[in-house]
Amino acid sequence: MKTITVLGSTGSIGTQALEVASKHNIKVKALAAHSNASLLAQQAIEFDVQYVCIYQSDKVNNLKELLQGREIEILSGMKGLKSIAALDGVDIMLNSVVGMVGLEPTLTAIEQGTDIALANKETLVTGGELVIKAAEKNGVKIFPVDSEHSAIFQCLQGNKREQVRKIILTASGGPFYGKKKSQLENVTVADALNHPNWSMGNKITIDSATLMNKGLEFIEAMHLFGVKPEQIEIVIHRESVLHSAVEYNDCSVIAQLGVPDMKIPIQYALLYPERVECPVRLLSLTDYGTLTFARPDYETFDCLRACIKAITLGGTLPAVVNGANEAAVESFLSGKIGFLDIGKLVEGALENHQRKDVNELDDVLSADASARKYVYNEIERMKK
Ligand code: NDP
Ligand code: MG
Numbered sequence: 001m002k003t004i005t006v007l008g009s010t011g012s013i014g015t016q017a018l019e020v021a022s023k024h025n026i027k028v029k030a031l032a033a034h035s036n037a038s039l040l041a042q043q044a045i046e047f048d049v050q051y052v053c054i055y056q057s058d059k060v061n062n063l064k065e066l067l068q069g070r071e072i073e074i075l076s077g078m079k080g081l082k083s084i085a086a087l088d089g090v091d092i093m094l095n096s097v098v099g100m101v102g103l104e105p106t107l108t109a110i111e112q113g114t115d116i117a118l119a120n121k122e123t124l125v126t127g128g129e130l131v132i133k134a135a136e137k138n139g140v141k142i143f144p145v146d147s148e149h150s151a152i153f154q155c156l157q158g159n160k161r162e163q164v165r166k167i168i169l170t171a172s173g174g175p176f177y178g179k180k181k182s183q184l185e186n187v188t189v190a191d192a193l194n195h196p197n198w199s200m201g202n203k204i205t206i207d208s209a210t211l212m213n214k215g216l217e218f219i220e221a222m223h224l225f226g227v228k229p230e231q232i233e234i235v236i237h238r239e240s241v242l243h244s245a246v247e248y249n250d251c252s253v254i255a256q257l258g259v260p261d262m263k264i265p266i267q268y269a270l271l272y273p274e275r276v277e278c279p280v281r282l283l284s285l286t287d288y289g290t291l292t293f294a295r296p297d298y299e300t301f302d303c304l305r306a307c308i309k310a311i312t313l314g315g316t317l318p319a320v321v322n323g324a325n326e327a328a329v330e331s332f333l334s335g336k337i338g339f340l341d342i343g344k345l346v347e348g349a350l351e352n353h354q355r356k357d358v359n360e361l362d363d364v365l366s367a368d369a370s371a372r373k374y375v376y377n378e379i380e381r382m383k384k
Pocket of ligand 2: 146
């Protein structure tokens with residue numbers, strides 16, 4: 001029986017992961033969330049966990065009341081997340097928090113020798129070099145949860161990494177596929193949250209609308225699979241059935257297909273290498289009839305372009321585009337800026353930043369902080 005911990009258990013990925021855990025008798029030792037104390041308490045009781053962490057300290061009392069009389073240790077803040085990451089006797093820590101806040105606990109779990117199931121792509125985007133180096137040093141495995149990266153990971157099984165020619169990273173294109181900038185000026189939050197194929201948390205749904213998500217995934221793929229930017233081709237595939245593919249030196253292309261349901265990659269990451277029953281719809285290719293493929297529009301989608309530029313130049317720049325995007329998306333969701341401002345702010349932060357090599361965590365944290373500061377200052381300036 002496997003034992004896991006789940007950071008971000010109350011979110012879209014976290015709740016689906018707990019369904020997988022329940023179906024396959026996976027033991028859950030600890031859970032963490034940001035502020036949703038009531039769902040966190042409910043999950044803690046259902047899974048009989050030993051530890052819970054609520055990031056926001058002002059929710060601790062609320063959580064204490066909800067868990068009164070139970071032997072569950074309550075933690076909070078980054079310290080709490082890191083304590084959970086440092087627990088022993090855990091086979092896999094699922095990191096499904098949103099944002100680069102997931103980086104430090106991931107590094108802690110790796111130092112502890114705990115394998116990682118990684119949904120939180122911002123971790124690899126910002127601190128990829130540190131994470132991969134630490135994982136190699138500590139003999140820790142990273143199982144991708146992101147559907148495209150799970151697909152690539154599956155296509156690599158039984159093959160030699162050095163014989164990979166190229167990765168084909170598919171993208172749904174999001175709700176604004178085919179639109180030009182002039183048609184995106186008045187996009188509302190509700191329009192941007194209306195994803196055609198996937199139901200996900202708000203931040204990643206906005207990232208899918210700007211194509212930032214594909215840019216983040218491009219960087220994530222480079223770190224996970226050790227490929228260069230020129231070895232990744234992004235292909236728009238509206239149906240989200242072919243989740244990504246790998247082209248080998250012999251011109252064979254191996255792809256992974258399935259219905260768009262995150263339970264498949266979550267289960268594969270948690271139960272690897274087992275392939276057992278998963279409670280999702282079966283894929284019927286004849287129901288789809290046609291699968292379509294197209295090139296992305298780099299002119300319209302600034303964030304995608306910015307991510308590729310950032311990782312090509314490397315160092316602290318990926319942390320800058322990520323930090324700027326996190327701040328810009330939060331501001332868009334709260335009605336402070338328009339949809340197209342997200343791309344402008346991400347590109348602006350990138351142009352404004354003096355690139356540095358990443359040697360330690362502080363290099364990443366300070367690049368992130370300066371990008372957020374740039375975005376908030378620009379938003380203040382835009383108001384005037
Ligand atoms: P959600 O917004 O649905 O959930 C985020 C989760 O993280 C919640 O449990 C939230 O708690 C928790 N959280 C946020 N901040 C903190 C913090 N500081 N400390 C502890 N917990 C925190 O996001 P998703 O599940 O959609 O996405 C999670 C990650 O997975 C993202 O990185 C995303 O890009 C990636 N991903 C998601 C996919 C999807 O289908 N949803 C697909 C592929 C990747 P609370 O509920 O209290 O706010
Ligand atoms: Mg994805």
